[in-house]
Amino acid sequence: MNLDKKMNKKYKIFCSQRGTYFADGEKFDTLHEVRDQLISYHSIDNDEDSLNSQNLADIVDGFEWEVHDLKGNVIDLKELELIK
Secondary structure, eight states: OOHHHHHTOOEEEEETTTTEEGGGGOOBSSHHHHHHHHHHHHTTTSOHHHHHTSOHHHHHHHTTEEEEETTSOBOOGGGSOOOO
């Protein structure tokens, strides 16, 4: 069973620079979806191969994002052993 299903969570992407949620608070079912969305978003002005080689925690840190649950709690991605 994948960790997202086990944790029964949905996620939102928070922009630390702007203090707002990505795409008006769009909800993502898995952390893999969050990673894919951030890669797609940043691939416009960054090397996609480089982005694909990074895990979600690296992408979030490098571009000043946070991943929140639906209650607004920050998800500590470094504690999770996934998402590449």
